Amino acid sequence: MKKYYPPVRTLHLYIGLFVSPFVLIFSISVLVLNHAGYLNSVMxxxxxxxxxxxxxxxxxxxxxxxxxxxxxxxxxxxxxxxxxxxxxxxxxxxxxxxxxxxxxxxxxxxxxxxxxxxxxxxxxxxxxxxxxxxxxxxxxxxxxxxxxxxRLLADMVVYLLLFLSASGIFLWYFLKAERKLGWLAIISGAIIFTGLLLFIIG
The missing domain is CATH 3.30.160 (Double Stranded RNA Binding Domain)
Incomplete structure (x- = not known):
């Protein structure tokens, strides 16, 4: 498995750079949707x-x-x-x-x-x-x-973000110095996700 570390790291880096403008667009749009009243007042x-x-x-x-x-x-x-x-x-x-x-x-x-x-x-x-x-x-x-x-680009960005998530976990696995903090981040994310899911379906 370790032989795949260099190519996965390279793909993780450059795919992350490629999708960053799209992530920025989606991030700004969420703020616009959540704060439409403020935007209407200033612009x-x-x-x-x-x-x-x-x-x-x-x-x-x-x-x-x-x-x-x-x-x-x-x-x-x-x-x-x-x-x-x-x-x-x-x-x-x-x-x-x-x-x-x-x-x-x-x-x-x-x-x-x-x-x-x-x-x-x-x-x-x-x-x-x-x-x-x-x-x-x-x-x-x-x-x-x-x-x-x-529409095609939006779909492609979603698939690439899924790859970034999977490759990020793969790369983290080989970074022993980050192992404890990584587990803490994964567990915290899982707890928050589960809580939101239960709230939605409850």
């Missing part, structure tokens, strides 16, 4: 001027996503389309990029378009990246290349 969302436009030949007979994509292409707006709402009179949906949210509303009788935009800032951008690979609105999730790529 409020900036509402940009409303834009009115007009479009022709919108394919309302297509699927909701195809119609929304056709509208964004004609308007020259890029981003992830989410939560499409449509009835006989209107179709509306948000188009989101990290740190920027655009709401598009189209009058289906006149093809008039109302566009509202919010600049949310870099911290809320991490919040967006944290939540978007999730299960919500799965029928249209990942309709941009960026989000498809980010």
């Amino acid at each position: 409020p969302v900036k509402r940009l001027p409303v834009i009115k436009s007009h479009l022709d030949k919108i394919p309302y007979d297509a699927s909701d996503l195809q119609t929304a994509k056709a509208i964004t292409q004609k308007l020259g707006i890029n981003g992830e389309i989410d939560f499409i709402s449509q009835n006989d009179d209107h179709i509306s949906f948000p188009v989101t990029l990290p740190g920027e949210r655009t709401k598009i509303e189209v009058n289906k009788h006149t093809n008039d378009v109302l566009i509202t935009r919010d600049e949310e800032g870099v911290f809320r951008a991490t919040n967006y990246l944290h939540k978007m690979p999730g299960p919500h609105n799965t029928t249209i999730r990942g309709n941009t290349v960026f989000m498809k790529t980010w």
